[in-house]
Amino acid sequence: MTDHALPLEARPTRRARPWLLLLERTWRQARTKVGVVLVTLLLATAIIGPFFSPYAPDAPVQKAGQFALPFDPPSSLALLGTDSLGRDVLSRFLWGGRSVLALSVLATALGVLLGVAAGLLAAYSSSLVDEVLMRTMDVILAFPQLVFALVLVATVGPKLWLLVLAVGITTMPRAARVTRGAAVEVVQRDFVKAAEGIGVPRGRILFGEILPNITSPLVVEVSLRLTFNIAVIAALSFLGFGLQPPAADWGLMINENRQGLLGAQPWGVVLPVIAIGLLTVGTSLIGDGFARAAIGIERRRGAE
Amino acid sequence: MEGPGPLLSLPSRPRRTRFLHGIGGFVARRMLFGVATLFVASIIIFAATQALPGDAARSILGRNATPDSLAALRKQLGLDRPVLDQYTSWIGGVFRGDLGDSLDASRPVTSVIGEPIGYSAFLMLLAGVISIPLAVVLGAASARRRDGPFDHAMSVITLALAALPEFIVGIALVVLFATTVFHWLPGVTIIDPGTPPWTHPRELVLPTITLAIAVTPYVARIMRASMVEILESDYVEMARLKGLSERLVLWRHAVPNGIAPTFQVIAINLAYLAGGIVVVESVFNYPGIGKAFVDAVHGRDMPVVQALSLMIAALYVVLNLLADVATILVSPRLRTSLK
Numbered sequence: 001m002t003d004h005a006l007p008l009e010a011r012p013t014r015r016a017r018p019w020l021l022l023l024e025r026t027w028r029q030a031r032t033k034v035g036v037v038l039v040t041l042l043l044a045t046a047i048i049g050p051f052f053s054p055y056a057p058d059a060p061v062q063k064a065g066q067f068a069l070p071f072d073p074p075s076s077l078a079l080l081g082t083d084s085l086g087r088d089v090l091s092r093f094l095w096g097g098r099s100v101l102a103l104s105v106l107a108t109a110l111g112v113l114l115g116v117a118a119g120l121l122a123a124y125s126s127s128l129v130d131e132v133l134m135r136t137m138d139v140i141l142a143f144p145q146l147v148f149a150l151v152l153v154a155t156v157g158p159k160l161w162l163l164v165l166a167v168g169i170t171t172m173p174r175a176a177r178v179t180r181g182a183a184v185e186v187v188q189r190d191f192v193k194a195a196e197g198i199g200v201p202r203g204r205i206l207f208g209e210i211l212p213n214i215t216s217p218l219v220v221e222v223s224l225r226l227t228f229n230i231a232v233i234a235a236l237s238f239l240g241f242g243l244q245p246p247a248a249d250w251g252l253m254i255n256e257n258r259q260g261l262l263g264a265q266p267w268g269v270v271l272p273v274i275a276i277g278l279l280t281v282g283t284s285l286i287g288d289g290f291a292r293a294a295i296g297i298e299r300r301r302g303a304e
Numbered sequence: 305m306e307g308p309g310p311l312l313s314l315p316s317r318p319r320r321t322r323f324l325h326g327i328g329g330f331v332a333r334r335m336l337f338g339v340a341t342l343f344v345a346s347i348i349i350f351a352a353t354q355a356l357p358g359d360a361a362r363s364i365l366g367r368n369a370t371p372d373s374l375a376a377l378r379k380q381l382g383l384d385r386p387v388l389d390q391y392t393s394w395i396g397g398v399f400r401g402d403l404g405d406s407l408d409a410s411r412p413v414t415s416v417i418g419e420p421i422g423y424s425a426f427l428m429l430l431a432g433v434i435s436i437p438l439a440v441v442l443g444a445a446s447a448r449r450r451d452g453p454f455d456h457a458m459s460v461i462t463l464a465l466a467a468l469p470e471f472i473v474g475i476a477l478v479v480l481f482a483t484t485v486f487h488w489l490p491g492v493t494i495i496d497p498g499t500p501p502w503t504h505p506r507e508l509v510l511p512t513i514t515l516a517i518a519v520t521p522y523v524a525r526i527m528r529a530s531m532v533e534i535l536e537s538d539y540v541e542m543a544r545l546k547g548l549s550e551r552l553v554l555w556r557h558a559v560p561n562g563i564a565p566t567f568q569v570i571a572i573n574l575a576y577l578a579g580g581i582v583v584v585e586s587v588f589n590y591p592g593i594g595k596a597f598v599d600a601v602h603g604r605d606m607p608v609v610q611a612l613s614l615m616i617a618a619l620y621v622v623l624n625l626l627a628d629v630a631t632i633l634v635s636p637r638l639r640t641s642l643k
Contacts, residue, residue, distance in 0.1 A: 031460065135337075139344040142617040144579020147597070151352050154601040154609045231469030235583045238471055239598055254475060261483040261491070270479060277472045284467030 018297075022216055025293035026286075035285030042279045046097030053088075054079070057095040057248040060086040071257075071265040080267040084256045085246075089268045095248035097275060099160075100237070104229040107164045111171020111229070112222055118172065119179025120206045123187050134180065137173030145170040145232045150241070158241040167232050171225050178221040182214035189213075216294035223287030227280050234276050250276055327632060334628050338621040345617040346398075350391050353606050354383070381407075381606075398614065404607040408600070413607045417596055417615075419497065424585070424592030426501040428577050430508065431515035436570060439520045443527025443566075444559050447535055448550070458528075462521035470580045474514040474587035481510065492589040511588045518580050519573045526569040531562040564634045571627030575620035 026032050055061055061068035061078050072082040080089040122133040140148070149166035156162050186192065187210065195209050236242045237251030245252065250272035257268030365373060378384050382393070397404060403413035442462075446455045465473075482491030493507040501508065534540060535558055543553045585594035593612055600608035 031463075135341075136344075139341050139348065142341055142345050142620045143348075143613065144576055144582070144616065144620075146579050146582050147613055147616050150582070150597065150601045151349060151609060151613050154604060154606065155353050227467050231472075235469055235471050239583065239586055240602070254471075258475075261479060266479060266484045269475060270484075273472055273475050273479070277468050277476070280467040280469060280472075281464045284463055288463055 018212075019215065021297060022219070022290070022293055025296055026289045029289040029292055031285045032289030035282045035287075035289060038278050038282030039286065042097065042275055042282065043101070045094065045275065046101050049094035049097065053091040053094040055088040055091040057092045058087065058246040061088045071260040071263050071268075073264045074267065080271065081260075081265045083253070083268045084259060089253075089257075089265075089271065092248040092253055092268075093250070093271045093275070096250045096253055096272065099243050099247070099249045100230065100234050100251060100276065100279075103160065103164055103242070104167070104226060104233040107167035107233065108171060108222065108226045108229045110164060110168030112175045112218075112225060114168065115172040115175025115177075116179045116211070116218065119176040119181075120183055120210060122176065122180045123183035124202070124206055124210065130180075134176070137176045140170060140173045143170065145228070146235055149232065149236055150239075153236075153241045158244060160243070163233060163236055163242060167229050170232075171229060175218075175221055175225060178217055179214065182217040183210050186210050186213045216290070216297070220287055220291045220294060223283055223290060227283045227287065230276070230280050230283065330632060331629055334625050338625050341621050342614075342618055345621075346395055346614055347391070349610055349613050349617070350394060353610050354387070354390060354394075394610070398611075403611040406600075406605055406608050408603040408605040408608070413611045416608055417593060417611060420591055420593045420596040421615075423495075423501050423590065424581055424594060427508065427511055427515065427585075427590065427592060428574070428581065430512045431519060431577060432574055434512065435516040435520040436523060438516070439523035440527050440559070440563060440566070442520070443524040444531050444554060444562065446524070446528040447531030447562075448554055450532055450535075455528075458524070462524050465517055466521035466525070468517075469583075470514060470518045471583045471587050473517050474510070474584050477510050477514060478587070493591065494589075495591055497591070507588075507590075511584055511590050514584050514587070515577055515580055518584075519577060522573050523566055523570055526566045527562060530565040531558060534558045534562045560634075564631055567627040567630045567634075568624075571623040575623045578616045578619050 050057075055078075061072075061082055063077055068078055068082045068086045068088075070082060070084050070086045072078060072086070074081045078088045078090065080093070083089050083092060118133055118137065122130045125133075143151075145167060148170045149163060152162055152166045192205060192209055195205050200209070233242065234251040237249050238255050240252070240255060243249040243252055245256070253272045254269050257265075260266060260268050365377060369377075375384075382390055394404070401414065403417075405411065406413050406416045442458060446458045449455050478491040479485065481489050489509050490507050491510065493504065493511070495501070495504055495507065535554075540553060540558050543557045544550070548557075581592060581594035582597055583594070584590070585592045586598050589595065593615070596608065597612045599605075600612065
């Protein structure tokens with residue numbers, strides 16, 4: 001990244017280490033550690049959970065030719081009872097985290113990628129391009145994420161790629177605003193002018209010079225967006241527009257097993273509710289850890 | 305509107321040139337911009353629902369539809385006409401208060417969504433009236449006890465509550481207070497059509513709390529941040545030096561100025577309540593526009609989907625406009641800078 005010969009004073013100070021500094025300061029916060037533990041726990045459940053699943057997630061519990069009844073309370077046959085169709089709640093829970101995680105991570109990656117590109121371009125372009133780009137982003141902001149996704153689902157149907165696309169598109173303007181806000185100030189700095197002066201191509205300036213200088217606000221934004229996108233994706237599958245039965249999915253499980261709440265078998269609902277809740281709290285604690293670390297670094301830099 | 309389009313000619317920030325001066329001009333500019341936003345939003349909604357390749361007729365009739373019945377339904381929905389034609393007749397209808405006919409209920413969309421609008425408005429109002437004063441008080445109190453145990457506890461609690469998806473909070477409340485742990489309140493709303501929502505106070509408790517939990521944390525956090533700054537300002541110091549009690553300084557002098565920055569956040573949050581009600585109403589089976597919207601998506605009832613999504617976008621634009629105007633009106637500094 002520093003291969004073009006810049007005069008030494010034009011480079012930002014401590015260029016090699018801001019990342020490490022941010023990580024170190026973030027880790028020092030107690031809330032980050034709690035968040036990391038929660039997220040690790042749920043990631044592990046989603047990724048390696050299926051290997052410990054006692055039954056197939058999409059078939060009724062059956063032992064010695066005897067089928068379990070729907071909404072059976074916990075027993076030695078099914079440790080956490082059965083669901084609306086007599087399937088094992090624990091098995092479905094262990095299988096059901098992958099979809100929520102994969103879809104929300106994909107959607108966030110797509111949205112942040114588009115948003116960062118739009119935001120950098122807006123900050124670095126003429127005021128006309130800037131204005132047009134950011135006003136376009138404003139229009140998308142007028143739709144709550146869930147509503148935008150549902151409009152598309154109504155037309156195309158509940159397709160997984162569509163959910164990723166819809167949530168990604170609605171993530172874009174939010175990421176773009178933060179990127180532009182942070183980049184506008186970096187664009188003015190001397191090292192960008194120097195890079196322009198020696199003819200570094202525009203793309204290299206955007207992603208090689210400006211982007212590395214706005215990592216802190218971006219990392220905070222990514223964790224915030226991931227938190228919200230998990231909520232939107234889970235809500236979509238709760239409403240029946242995500243994975244379709246008989247797939248195992250946390251959001252769908254909550255929907256399918258609500259009748260069980262009226263009897264003595266709440267586990268089909270309680271387990272995924274706790275999992276989604278802890279996951280979002282975890283990602284947001286990590287995000288807050290980053291935010292606090294970034295503010296601390298900013299303050300120290302200001303004091304120097 | 306003439307020329308290359310309203311978006312291009314409307315600077316939203318003060319730039320070199322600015323038409324329409326003063327507060328009135330500012331409001332007029334924001335309104336023009338709001339109208340432009342809604343115009344583009346209506347195009348997006350229209351394009352997503354009617355111009356997208358997977359057309360409504362096919363999704364309604366399913367894969368096994370005969371070409372004849374497809375053609376007949378397309379004609380009935382007006383899908384055989386040119387796209388621009390379809391758009392102008394739709395948006396023209398919106399201005400005349402004619403939103404078309406619901407495909408599912410075969411009656412006018414206005415009659416399908418009329419009653420739910422009332423139910424949702426009441427629920428949102430209730431949630432707003434409870435959560436905004438609560439958030440202002442909590443935020444101000446945290447700022448006053450900055451870095452104390454109360455402030456730290458509030459910081460973690462608001463962070464966690466803000467992160468929780470609305471439907472998770474809703475279901476958790478159902479498990480806790482309706483079905484499993486305690487049996488105090490109804491977990492689903494059973495309301496006879498035609499009865500006003502306030503005649504069902506018990507049914508309203510859990511949906512209202514769910515929405516309040518979704519809104520309060522954000523507003524409280526912004527309020528705290530804004531108050532922290534104000535409590536360190538010179539005029540607050542001055543009020544203290546005059547010998548006013550800390551309580552008086554806080555509530556009489558600091559809070560009125562600290563509220564201004566929260567207007568934007570309150571507006572955005574109220575607008576997102578419109579997104580929140582979609583899922584919260586479905587959780588509680590509450591007969592508002594959120595549930596009507598989800599039902600319409602399930603039933604592929606495009607006219608209802610179009611009408612409700614446009615309405616929710618309009619709500620966002622209007623609330624933002626109100627927040628901008630309110631912020632200007634209550635902050636002396638901004639007021640004078642616009643003159």
